[in-house]
Amino acid sequence: MTNVKKAKMILDKDYKIGEVDKRIYGSFIEHLGRAVYGGIYEPGHPLADKNGFRKDVIQLVNELNVPIVRYPGGNFVSGYNWEDGVGPKEKRPRRTDLAWSTIETNQVGTNDFADWAKLAGTEVMMAVNLGTRGIDAARNFVEYCNHPGGTYWSDLRKSHGYAEPHRFKVWCLGNEMDGPWQIGHKTAEEYGRLACETAKVMKWVDPSIELVACGSSGIGMPTFAQWEATVLEHTYEHVDYISLHQYYGNRDKDTADFLANTMALDAFIKSVIATADYVKAKTRSKKTINLSFDEWNVWYHSNDADRKIERWSIAPPQLEDVYNFEDALLVGGMLITFLKHADRVKIACLAQLVNVIAPIMTSNGGGAWRQTIFYPFMHVSNYGRGYALNPIISTPVYDSKNYTDVPVLEATAVYNEEKDELTIFALNKDMNDTLSLECDIRNFEGYRVVEHIVLHNDDVNAVNTEANPFNVVPSNSGDAKIINGIVTANLSNLSWNVIRLAK
Template identity: 65%
Template sequence: MSYKAKMIVDKDFIISPIDERLYGSFIEHLGRAVYGGIYEPGHPEADEQGFRKDVLSLIQALRVPIIRYPGGNFVSGYDWKDGIGPKDQRPSRLELAWRTIEPNQFGLNEFVDWSRAAGTDVMWAINLGTHGVEEARNVVEYANHPSGSYWSDLRVSHGYKNPHAIKTWCLGNEMDGPWQIGHKTAAEYGRIATESAKVMKWVDPTIELVACGSSNREMITYPEWESTVLDHTYEHVEFLSLHSYYGNHQNDTATFLGRSLEMEDFIRSVTATCDYIKAKKRSKKTMYLSFDEWNVWFHSNEADKKIEPWQIAPPQLEDIYTMEDALVVGCLLIALLKHSDRVKMACLAQLVNVIAPIMTENGGQAWAQTIYYPYMHASVYGRGNALVPIVQSPKYDTKDITDIPYLESIAVYNEESGEVTIFAVNRDLTNPLPLEVDLRSFGACKVLEHIVLENENLKAVNTASGPNRVKPHTLGNAKSDGSTISANLSKASWNVIRLSLQ
């Protein structure tokens, strides 16, 4: 094969309409995600509730549809009642998951207010570590019941007459993990998740629930965990969760860029397990997936080991992301889109300061990290139908992964706007990649813009003093010839080719 890539896109070959919640994110009471991140009273950019407006502006540009909160490992030891009511009456607690002090100055109601300011919905995680069925029921009543009961009237007394109407709820977090407070076997978790699901839906039948899948596919209990948990929960939940993080620990960029193939394998195997239980139960219901923790995470591992315990909001998990990390995040986003028939929700973990696309200084500025840009492009331009990508591409092998295509790509068709968007990563670290896209079923197309994220230095980062070192430009060379698009994709680049249909 000559050194070029070809792609055929047909508007009738639809993977799935994309659920906008695929572009969700995650805020945990961890490090400076909340205190010093989204919430910093006294900051020059803080509003009357202490929400940082500079951070809100960066988040609003991402069009984040849903945010998972308040954890994470944190939630398995969290009492949601500590974070409601008058702030001067809220207790400070030892937070055992991350060994900090939690002052509880930001809780459920503040997060709902903040989410509305950010233009996003809430995905609330309940504590199934130290708590159980009773607290699961009570928090739904507090949040979603109109009035006339103890917990709903308590919310009203806190100044929230209307219910919060939180639609999406996670049944705990990573309960398969020995590191988790209240760690459970699959059978133990399956039972408590089922009983919690029942009472939560008796309080509010409109909610959707996410059961915990494996914390990662290296867990010794995977995928038996999924099978056992779904045996219990299948008819009571709508989603099963997946978590996975990716790192370049060996400084092997070629392999690192191929890790999205492992994400796809993970999705396929969990899907197969879900369908096995569907068949076993003779169910008509299809189980969907919530990939509610995913990202690159490895830069801060050593620094985190040196943090003194029992501080309030110390800098934890503050990965500073490189150009190559942005390429991997782009590949991971494409992987999610390729499986959008089953992955209906996903959460980039996390959103601010903690393994995040947005960084802040306490009392200072906020800026976008390298990974902010592919995430923003996918969220803003990746709405509509994901189309089956018929791709021919040269490939390469590494010692860990074989048959990695140099071209990672997918197309999204937004019928409402009359636009097709092609997301493409060139994994080749030394050569540009000629690309030809056949859009035969669409007729004539016009290139609106060709956005490129690239940098000669793959280790380049954005910092407070240099926030624009890695930033996309619109000088891409894509051009149209009727229904054929051609482009020369720069080496090691993320590309967004936006087309309007004539």
């Protein structure tokens, strides 16, 4: 028999963490595996448009309501010559991609991706190569993309059929430059100096852009957090964000410990904020550096399979994690954690969007379907717009292999003042017991329960496939109700919950 545990939550519309920047619901497309070729782009597919973009994929991206997509990498960007991907397709060179040991055909490049982004209703977060290249290529790239005309590079763009500039707003200064696996791997001093000088000239070409400096490749790097401090000491007045990357896995098949990783994520974010603010104090700056968590996800299922990939093939399947139900729970918990830091985490990119560690999967020539992680991302992206509130939570806790005092209830809420909507996102991490939630929202007078969405499955390893795409899906089966300003709901064990309220 299932036991019932109790948790309490208090929400007040005046207790705000900060306004949610919609870009925390961003994603990532890298020239890697089948993310581009066979993912967003497959000429000859029955559902491809005249430019070769798969309309079934665009429809699913639209469901996710993704406001920004990072491109073209990732490790790929550190060896990428952007000029290879513009101009007539028949003249574009084929190159060896040393990052992933494949052949890059360059049939999709900057302008093509800008076209796709418009169809997908998203902005482009562009990256420049600071591995094999530097200041000159970066300033020319900004001029090509964003300058209105009358110069060599902007007129070259016009000759390629793009009279209007793309006006890409956010640019990444390289990728994971502290990683020895990176083409052009650098020390913090080397990267900091290069990033500073590159940032200066990019903003001289277009002062309206925002720039992201590379943080370390993860909290487990030996360079963390001295890397962040050194890089920001060089770049502080010239950049707007510092990046964070983090992936989690469950090789030990320990669900309780796996779901507790939200505690490590929270600590990681706090440590980067502290480091950035230390540099602010040290440099006597008046500006605040915010965070761009531009790679995050669960990633471990496909690691061994990728060793069998044939070198120098074109768009082979790589990093194609098949996500299970417990992965969806952690993804929901990670999104809640970002909302808890909405005052400083302004950009986040689920890595990646299609086929490569992605919420959307396709088969070449076949269908497209939603992985389990699709659903919590869709819910938070669509209903998590407005102000992140600062809830007061009382919850049972548990200990796992690597964590102590893990909250059973992981929860937050977003208040959309314009629409008079309040949405509670709640994750019950308990392996066995239902959690009885009591939430005081008396400050939200006249609100009613619109729906209580639940994502639950008795099998933590349940997955969605092309043959069985609706094996793990949410339902409106929750029992949330409101009486005298108190919301009550039973959250089943191991469940993701979205309680939507409105006037």
